Amino acid sequence: MNLYSFMSVCYDLLDKIWFSDKGRNPRDVIEKLIPNRACTVLDMCCGTFSNGLPIAKKNPNNRVIGLDRSEDMLKEARRKVKSADLANVKLLCQDATYTGLESESFDYIIIGLVLHECNEMLWNRILREAHRLLKKDGKLIILEWDKQRAISRKIKFAPIYVLEVLGNPKYFTQMYYSDKSRFFESYRFQMLEQYECNYTVVMSLRKNGYN
Ligand SMILES: C[S@@+](CC[C@H](N)C(=O)[O-])C[C@H]1O[C@@H](n2cnc3c(N)ncnc32)[C@H](O)[C@@H]1O
Known part of the structure; x- marks a missing residue:
């Protein structure tokens, strides 16, 4: 049993408390970065599928895979996918450091609110796997x-920071x-754009060495 066994049922409160302030909601920014064309999207360490779900709803032409190692977080994700009646989603219980998925098979890979929980070894393993899975012209989308800067925001962010x-x-x-x-x-990714959002930043990157 780990932290996410306890947190899975209340995890989505995060979005209500911190992301719904006046300002940009990072989930909306991520959703807008992905067009509704026939393409593959991997929500790596998807948790309760807060990034993948709005994309799958908005873009029926996308194939959206959510992957997480926590069965409890995936249970919440499955509940949300079922109630939205989505046919373009697959959820996998897997470790992101070794997914077993085909190389260069994704147009977009999202890694949301994960890297700050990792150590150097995990940064290396997760980002190496993302690099392997991403197509040459694919985009890596990071939420962190x-x-x-503002005092009011520092105060509201303090519990998370601590x-x-x-x-x-x-x-x-x-x-x-x-x-x-x-x-x-x-980790062999080049920054393309950064979007300032509520308490977070969304980054769009590509593999180094490809245009
Ligand atoms: C803070 S939650 C983020 C959930 C979601 N991506 C979001 O943006 O809200 C971190 C998630 O990463 C998952 N996770 C952490 N390390 C992992 C790994 N090595 N493989 C798969 N999932 C992992 C945890 O189980 C948890 O669901």
Whole structure:
């Protein structure tokens, strides 16, 4: 039993409390980055499918795969997919460091709110797997917590900051304060765009060396 066994039923409160403020909701930004054409989307470490679900609803032409190692988080994801009656979704219980999926088979890969929970070894393994799975002209979309400037936002973000620091003291701050372009460059991804959102940043990247 891990943290997400307890959190799966209340995880979506995160979106209601932090992402629905006036400002950009990161889930909406991610959804808009993916067009409704015949393409494959992998929501890697999908949790309750907060990124994949709105995409699958908006884009019936997409094939959306959600992958997570927590059966409890996937149970919530399955409930949401069933109630939306979606035929273009597949949910897999797998480890993101070794998915067993075919190389270069995805047009878009989303990794949302995961990397700040990892250590150096996991950054390496998850991003190496994402690099392997992404098509040459594919896009990697990352959602991560962002540094807050306004005092009111610092205060509202404080509980998350404290919990994340306590949960992963060394690597959370390393990820949080990192220069994201340089960080992803060292894992063979090039930054294309960054979108400032509520408490978070959404980044669009491509594999290095491909146009
Ligand atoms: C904070 S949640 C993020 C969920 C979702 N991506 C989002 O944007 O809200 C982190 C998720 O990553 C999953 N996870 C962490 N490491 C993983 C790994 N190595 N393989 C698969 N899933 C993993 C956890 O089970 C959890 O569901």
